[in-house]
Amino acid sequence: xxxxxxxxxxxxLAATTANAQEFQSLFNGKDLSxxxxxxxxxxxxxxxxxxxxxxxxxxxGNTFLVWQGSEVGDFVFKTKVRFSGNNSGVQYRSELVGNPxxxxxxxxxxxxxxxxxxxxxxxxxxxxxxxxKRFQRVVVGKNGKPKVVxxxxxxxxxxxxxxxxxLTIIAVGNRQIHQVNGVTTMDLTDNHPEAKRKxxxxxQLHAGAPMTVEFKDIQLRHLKGKAxxxxxxxxxxxxxxxxxxxxxxxxxxxxxxxLLYSVPGDTHGSWVNLCTDNKGRLLVSDQYGGLYRITPPxxxxxxxxxxxxxxxADIRAVNGMVWAFxxxxxxxxxxxxxxxxxxxTRRVTKKLSHTNSYMRYEELPVPASISFTGDDCSRG
Numbered sequence: 545x546x547x548x549x550x551x552x553x554x555x556x557l558a559a560t561t562a563n564a565q566e567f568q569s570l571f572n573g574k575d576l577s578x579x580x581x582x583x584x585x586x587x588x589x590x591x592x593x594x595x596x597x598x599x600x601x602x603x604x605g606n607t608f609l610v611w612q613g614s615e616v617g618d619f620v621f622k623t624k625v626r627f628s629g630n631n632s633g634v635q636y637r638s639e640l641v642g643n644p645x646x647x648x649x650x651x652x653x654x655x656x657x658x659x660x661x662x663x664x665x666x667x668x669x670x671x672x673x674x675x676x677k678r679f680q681r682v683v684v685g686k687n688g689k690p691k692v693v694x695x696x697x698x699x700x701x702x703x704x705x706x707x708x709x710x711l712t713i714i715a716v717g718n719r720q721i722h723q724v725n726g727v728t729t730m731d732l733t734d735n736h737p738e739a740k741r742k743x744x745x746x747x748q749l750h751a752g753a754p755m756t757v758e759f760k761d762i763q764l765r766h767l768k769g770k771a772x773x774x775x776x777x778x779x780x781x782x783x784x785x786x787x788x789x790x791x792x793x794x795x796x797x798x799x800x801x802x803l804l805y806s807v808p809g810d811t812h813g814s815w816v817n818l819c820t821d822n823k824g825r826l827l828v829s830d831q832y833g834g835l836y837r838i839t840p841p842x843x844x845x846x847x848x849x850x851x852x853x854x855x856x857a858d859i860r861a862v863n864g865m866v867w868a869f870x871x872x873x874x875x876x877x878x879x880x881x882x883x884x885x886x887x888x889t890r891r892v893t894k895k896l897s898h899t900n901s902y903m904r905y906e907e908l909p910v911p912a913s914i915s916f917t918g919d920d921c922s923r924g
Contacts, residue, residue: 566765567620567622567763567764567765568763568764568765569762569763570611570613570745570762570763570764571593571759571760571761571762573588573591573592573760574588574591575588576588576593576609578611578612578613579593579609579610579611579612580609580610580612580647581607581608581609581610581647582603582607582645582646582647584601585597585601585603585607585609585749586609586749589758591760592758592759592760593609593747593758593759593760593762594756594757594758595609595632595747595749595755595756595757595758596749596754596755596756596757597630597749597751597754597755598754599754602751602754603749603751604751605646605648605751606648606649606669606748606749606750606751607646607647607648607748607749607751608635608647608648608649608746608747608748608749609647609746609747609749610640610647610649610744610745610746611744611745611746613745613764614766615742615743615744615745616636616637616715616742616743616744616745616764616766617637617715617741617742617766618715618716618717618766618767618768618772619636619713619714619715619764619765619766619767620712620713620714620764620765620767620775621634621636621711621712621713621714621745621762621763621764621765622710622711622712622713622761622762622763622764623710623711623759623760623761623762623763624708624709624710624711624759624760624761625656625708625709625710625711625757625758625759625760626705626706626707626708626709626757626758627656627705627706627755627756627757627758628705628706628755628756629753629754629755629756630750630752630753630754630755631655631656631657631658631662631750632656632747632748632749632750632755632757633653633654633655633656633667633669633747633748633750634653634654634656634711634713634745634746634747634748635649635651635652635653635669635744635745635746635747635748636651636652636653636654636713636715636743636744636745636746637651637652637715637740637741637742637743638650638651638652638653638669638740638743638744638745638746639651639740639743639744640744641670647746648670649669649670649744649746649748650669650670650671651668651669651671651740651743651744652666652667652668652669652715652720652740653666653667653668653669653748654666654711654713654722655667656705656711656748656757657705658705660678660702660703661677661678661679662677662678663678663703663705663724663729664678664703664711664722664723664724664729664730665677665678665680665722665729665730666682666720666722666730666732669748672736675690675732675734676690676692676730676731676732677730678697678729678730679695679696679697679699679729679730680692680694680695680696680730680731681693681694681695681696681730681731681732682730682731682732682733683732683733683735684732684733684734684735684736684739685735685736686735686736686737688736688737688738693831693832694731694814694831696728696729696730696731697727697728697729697730698727701724701725701727703724703725709724709725710724710725710726710761711723711724712724712726714775714776714779716767716772716773716775716776717741717772718733718734718735718739719731719732719733719734719776720732720734721776721779723779728779745764747759790802790803802843802844803846804840804841804846804847805838805846805847805851805852808849812830812833812836812849812852813830813831813832813833814830814831814832815828815829815830815831815836816829816830816831816863817829817862817863817864817865819865819866819867819872820867821837821867821872822867822870824840825837825838825839825840826838826839826840827855827865827867827872829862829863829865829874830860830861830862831861831863832860832861833860833861834854834855834857834859834860835854835855835857835859835862835874836852836853836854836855837852837853837854837855838851838852838853839851859874859876860876861876861877862874862875862876863875863876863877864877
């Protein structure tokens, strides 16, 4: 009979408060109280949780140190981490599978990987594999298929696995965001039919090459109500958008480019279309939001956020549009609301027409059946 040496210590935690809206410390800096895992791999060293495998003491499969507190659902998690020799990760909204004494977890993981394109990505351990790589904004539909719908983060950010970095995980409903040193590395909207909304929290030691990993300053904040929405909104505000430098824009002879407006992503989203109406005003669409109308300023002048007026039309996610015959014709490709790519037979192509000082929309007549997929179909 094989005996398993197991850490199973009672959760004596230095919680800052019982209030679910404030951070609590999950590690006392002295011992592994409140955590459970295989004792041959996990210890405390220099005030940090220390995980190690060696050639003489390998792990046959990925193994985890599991927090023994409550399950995590909507939350913010922070920790400082460094690792070498192999990759690691933080498991959340997960479950233990197989022999409980092996401490094997299944579920979402904020991956800690030496390869730049994988550091901070979302990996579904023993489940769906890579869901969203670093720099990707991904929406998973109800059909379970992930689709990259945008970019996040800073491609100039350099991360070194052997140095201390701060990992942040934000999970609210179907939205999950990973950050490293305050910069978003991955943004997922998960509508998968088997998506998990709560589960255990755990730290990973990876099988394979000998490795070490250290975690310290481990904090958790459970989220409820307005605090949950505010946590997601705060990330969006911080991310913002950057204008393309003028010297990187090529124009025809006799023309020049001027910076008119830098779109604030927190309030105006990601603009993907622009056209003019019959009064010379600019109409723009947010790929994941609504429509906006702008009266162009004089040459050399710039716009302010107050000059960008929302169009009061009950429509969103316009990915293609044109002004013609005194009306705005648009094609909708709504990832997050699960509306498929425009198809006249599915009634998602609209006609927006002026009525006094506002716009209204009505369905186009359907002259023929059209079916297609992808973003570009709605921009043609």
